[in-house]
Amino acid sequence: QVQLVESGGGLVQPGGSLRLSCAASGSIFSINVMGWYRQAPGKQRELVAQITRGGSTNYADSVKGRFTISRDNAKNTVTLQMNSLKPEDTAVYYCNAVPRGFRSWGQGTQVTVSS
Numbered sequence: 403q404v405q406l407v408e409s410g411g412g413l414v415q416p417g418g419s420l421r422l423s424c425a426a427s428g429s430i431f432s433i434n435v436m437g438w439y440r441q442a443p444g445k446q447r448e449l450v451a452q453i454t455r456g457g458s459t460n461y462a463d464s465v466k467g468r469f470t471i472s473r474d475n476a477k478n479t480v481t482l483q484m485n486s487l488k489p490e491d492t493a494v495y496y497c498n499a500v501p502r503g504f505r506s507w508g509q510g511t512q513v514t515v516s517s
Contacts, residue, residue, distance in 0.1 A: 403505065403506065404426045404427055404428040404429070404430065404433075404505070405426070405427040405428075405506075405508070406424055406425070406426055406427075406496075406497050406498060406505075406507075406508040407424070407425045407426075407427075407508055407509070408422060408423070408424050408495060408496060408497055408508050408509065408510055408511040409422070409423050409424075409425070409511055410422040410423050410511055411494075411495060411511030411512045411513045411514075412512075412513070412514070413514045413516065414487055414513070414514070414515055415515070415516070415517050416487060416488060416489060416515055416516075416517055417486060417487065418487050418515070419483070419484060419485045419486075419487065420484045420487065420513060421481060421482070421483050421484070422438065422481065422482040422483075422484065422495055422497075422511060422513070423479060423480075423481050424436075424438075424479060424480040424481070424482075424497030424508075425478065425479055426478040426479070426480075427478075428478065429475075429478055430473065430475060430478050430480070431455065431475045433455070433499045434454055434455050435452050435453070435454050435455075435499065435500040436452065436453055436473055436480045436497065436498070436499060436500065437449050437450075437451060437452035437453070437471075437497065437498060437499070437500040438450055438451045438452075438469075438471060438480070438482045438495060438496070438497050439495070439496045439497070439498060440491075440493035440494065440495045440496070440513075441493055441494050441496070441510075442490075442492060442493040443493075445493075447496070448462065449462065449500060450462045450464070450465050450469065451465065451469055451470075451471040451482060452471065452500045453471045453472065453473050453480070455473075455475065457473070459471055464490075465484075465491075468484065468485050468486045468487075469482060469483065469484050469485070470482070470483040470485075471483075480497050482495070482497075484513070487513075487515045488515060489515045489516060490515075491513060491515050492513060492514050492515050492516070493513060494510040494511065494512050494513075495510060495511050495512075495513055496508055496510045496511075
């Protein structure tokens with residue numbers, strides 16, 4: 403099973419930017435849709451961005467126009483560029499297949515937006 407390792411989180415002020423990376427231990431080419439999920443304290447995990455093998459993207463309304471997802475099938479990476487961050491973007495961010503099926507979650511990366 404492909405293992406996923408997320409990185410790039412941190413503390414940022416409102417309006418700032420972060421770039422999250424997801425590195426897979428194996429090929430992601432066979433996974434048609436990859437996505438970034440997030441889980442805020444006390445809330446359910448939600449899908450915020452997804453991208454197909456061919457590069458088509460879709461975003462949750464809450465991040466549309468601010469976040470950009472990309473993938474590199476040759477390097478087995480998925481990236482989430484986050485701009486104009488808001489306090490409500492504070493969460494642990496995870497990457498995984500969409501739908502996840504029986505794939506395990508990685509450890510995630512914490513994003514905190516605060517002044």
